[in-house]
Amino acid sequence: MSINFQNSKRGELNELRMELLSVKIPKKKEALKKIIASMTLGKDVSPLFTDVLKCMDTPNIELKKLVYLYIINYAKSQPDLAILAVNTFRKDARERSNPLMRGLAVRTMGCIGVESIIDYICEPLKDALNDEDPYVRKTAAISIIKVYDISAERCEELEFVDSLVDLLSDGNAMVVSNAVASLMEITNRRGKFFEMDGGSLHKLLTALSECTEWGRIYILDFLATHLPEDTREIESAIQRVVPHLSHSNAAVVLSASKVLIRYMDYIEDEDKIKSICRKLAPPLVSLMSSNPEIQYIAIKNVNLIIQKRPDIFRKGDEIKVFYCNFNDPLYVKLEKLEIMIRLVDLKTVDQFLREVKEYAQELDVPFVRKAVSAIGRCAIKLDKAADRCVQALIELVRTKVEYLVQESVIVIKDVLRRYPNRYESIIKDFCDNLKALNFADERAAMIWIVGEYADKISNCVLLIESFAENFKEEATIVQHAILTAAVKIFLKLEDEAEDMIADILKLATEEAENPDLRNRGYVYWRMLVNNPDMAREFVLEEKPIISTQSENIDPTLLDSLIAYLGTLFSISLKAPSKTVISKEGAKERFDLEEHEEVEVQEEVEDSSGVKRTEYEGDTNVQTFDDLIGLGDDPEPEVDNSNQEKNTSDAIDDILGLGTSATDSTPSQTQDNSGLDVLGDISSPHDSQYCRVPEKTLVSEDDESKDGNSGLEVKGSFQRENNKLVLELKIRNTTQIDSIGNFAIKFDKNSFGLNPAEQMGDFSVDPQETRKEVVEINVNENNNNKAPGMPISIMCALRTSIGVFVFQIPVMLSVLIVRQSSMINVKEMRELWKVIEGDEEMYYTVSNLSINLTTPQLIKERLLDNNIFFMEEGRTDGGSPCLYFNAKVSNNLVVLIQITFKDGDCTLCVKCKASPLIKLTQQCVSFILSQN
């Protein structure tokens, strides 16, 4: 069978080959069409490559197009063959009579993605950039980015990037927009290099109104990232961008609003800002009538815009536009509710409540839950309307519909916290509906209420006991809640609750499997036994008032999100720079976050805008030994790292602070966690990992032990993909002999470094240089031993001309490992205090890079080098400072404090092993001095 098949296949190819050789053009065309058809189906027709190439030299453009189509498909897999076609391409590119042909040739050549093509393409491409026909020029503009893709260095060498800037003044709008698209992509890869001046701004604005909608998007996105410096120019730009708000393409509208919002920051005249806002609102609202996918994107972006410019929808009437339609998909409804909560004010609260109460009667449970929680959040937001909101909630509870009761309990907890001693009377209604509480979140909320209002609930002891019946089966947050509530009740009622507290403490300390819970149980126990007064002081302390402000996104994060309006970032609410991971690194990051995989899955779904899985309970409880969580911020900043966020979520802090409004809104939790995955995929930000400069290890004149010379070795240790490697450049400086038989060995060293493998079998010819990368093993068992200063590794290199011995200096940065486990801020804080201060620990960074202008940038830079940011603080002297930590490959932990005072940047490094201090100073100042 298989032989037959082979034969028939070969026969088929042969037949096609014969047809290709035919002199009749229609027959050739037929054959090519058949070939392309099989190509589409995934069959391998590459053996015909040379035969197809023969057809290329034809005046028939239809045939030529078919050949091009074929070549593009196989160019990557058969680059050597593709090069054969180059001469025909060059000929076509010079074809004067037909611009279509010239464009085609340049375009197709660019698609052959092998480096050697650059030599051939540069001349035709340069011609094409100055071609008289705009079709050719616009094709050339895109081709530059193709060349850049193949080799960035060559592209810059050949000054193609500069010619892109020249193209901005082209008379044809399409050419300009393609040039902008190319510039933008290059900017994304190598950082901003183009400065917007008045002239180019004017050109872009002129092109903006003439080009296609896609071109407009490129130009608008470019304008949004490249702000002109002069205020007058900004104003005139705004005038020219405003008309594009009435475009029917949603992406154009979003890009235009992005430009306006960014530019508005630089306008001081309040009236002007108001007038722009007035123009901005209706088009954004109009996006609500597009198809659901676009609506979802639009609402997510509107949510950001409202936070940035709350005045946009201040007319009061706009809230109606965001009312949910009966037939909206769920994911749109949920987002519309978010906006409604943002827009509701005292004028509209009545109609808002009427509307939301209607939603609460619908059948879609996640939507109903969100509607209920919206009422609660409205109560927290509007003090004067709180009565009406609470009344509405009570009505819902009295329906006794299970999920209404459940969600109401969760929100009422926040309401009670917001308005202490105001709504105690309603607690009874909830106590009547305990049966409905099936899930962890609402149980925890109810238990919190019982604990908090123990003195107002007559049977609170019984209640807690009944909640604790299945203590071992309960979710962790419920267990924590029971424990805390029990302590509160005991402190309030004392004798009455004595049996109960004993039982619960016993359950928590002896039966519970969760070490965190056990720990906490013991602490309470000891505190109650030894010093009940202190316990009272801690546990019953007055709680800070919560507010809906906590739902707002941190302003710096907001600004960076505004810059990415309309993209996936604006939907994921994740700052682009937080997820600085190159495409290669993304995979590793996934591994690190394996424990979050379930959530990640949900999130991707969610952001894509179709499904919103209701978040039931805390699936990802990361407990944390936070015994006296005094300083713990009850409202974690949204831009904290993912792990930190989860942590603080899970800490049901011992002081009984409860969790804040932010924490209990499921959507918020969802939005923060997991979504950085999306960011990872598409991060435009390049990792700023600082490579260690190479050193000359063996110079030309150095002699081997046998007395020979003629070898030059340069190199350094580097960290690549989180692995330690030794990069060597070996040059043979002799005239005749080739050098081979290489092998490398390290002397014993304090980090236990050793080559993981020997170098391959190779030899270096005279005057040649060879790059070698040797993977290095780190012996992790070599624990906690501090190295000498400075670290260098004694190394022996065997060659055919003898053994060379030399030292390789090591920069500590290559030994700092990426930490996979959570950073325990508390522990670090303790450690910081334990280590005594010393003059030696302070070091001033003299040559701080000019690129690192803000603390944020420093954080990012250090994060890229595996030095993790912990927290911000103040020194004893009151200067602001940042705390970082890092872990060296032999498990030693280093703490770093960076202080800014009078323009100076001072490092303070603390570590148990004192030799590391110097090394760390050297390494951090090296990282910070890199541009």
Add this chain to the structure above:
Amino acid sequence: MLEQFFILSDRGDTIITKAFRGELNRKEYEVFFRKVKFWKGDAPPVFHSDGVNYYFTKKYGMFFVLTSKELCSPSFVFDALYRTMKVFRDYLGVLDEEGIRKNFILIYEIVDEMYDFGYPQIMSTEVVKEFVINEAVVVSKPPSSAKPSIWNKNTVSSSAVTRPVSSTLSTKKKTKRQEIFVDIFDKITVLFNSNGFVINSSIDGVIQMKSYLTGNPELRLALNDNLIIGGSGEMGKSAITDCSFYECVDPTNFENTKTLTITPPDGEFLVMNYRITGEFQTPFRVYTFIDEVNPFQLQMVLKVRATFPGDHYAKNTEIKFPVPKSTSSVSFEASPTQEASYNKSEQNAKWVVKTFQGAREYSLTAKISLGKAAESSTRKEIGPISMNFDIHMFNVSGVTVKYLKIAGSTSKSGPHRWVRYVTQSSSYVART
């Protein structure tokens, strides 16, 4: 930017694959298909898998997919995808698997012109046409199956609607019909509260054209003079809250003269979108009366009154409402030409009025038998009532075409101009 474009059949066969950058890896469409096939429920239109973002839509039994590895604006990608499909449709007349398979070389050629290195370039049919050499092989198909339901058969006057654009323009037969279609759709959203008052109402309107004119002459479309743009209008005048225009339209004089200058592309295109929020005459009013006959039976009387003029009618009006969970059966009393039914699995009742004459009132009495005694909340489970309808040759927004001038033709002997008004329900809901 965009990485790949592919079309898969719903069995997962590849029909078209095109890599804009990088090497086309066979795995990626396999990954896509596997993901979509095994998604719990419906796959979302954008999803991410192993470093690749997939954007897709499933239409005409095929998956149209764009992928990207970098940061892209999702709205941008979808617009590009829809536009690509539109160009295919203009070329092929009808977009179906057979047509694409027969014309795959043409499709590759079109895609090559539309995207360069993943950047959308030329996205309109008439410009693409200048650079594309192949001709479409027309697949003959009965036109009825190709049109969406809103195109009522009675009003489609010519086979032109499904004929491919390019053949009209490239063949030089003299017998070809010169015609242009103008459609004005009002999609209305209305929400009544239980007392029959309007809580929220808006119109999303669109003016759409399909042109079969040779040489793409400039068009001048004038709308009624009493149109107000921006702000809330007085009664009797149509006030447009916000409108947006497509690229072929020059709206410079619109505010003053209500005239749009249009450079028509070939085939189907949109002229403008408009949005009207605020009061307008709702075409139907809905009244419900629910009585508890006995604890096991509820009686609901549903009255629907058409307030639009008697010389118009709504086709296939569908009125739906959920019934209580405990419902065991429902019996209906309605006039014999109407159908009403109860769907047990979806727990709702549906009432269909084939032809709803304007200025008339119809009523339905539904007797709902319950499996267990009614509680206070049972009544609330009935409703809301949602309606679906199309009213032809009538629009509530009052946006009308005053005239359509075609450059270079006298109005008497000029090409056929077909103007159609349709009012459609987008979300028409009455709470009970």
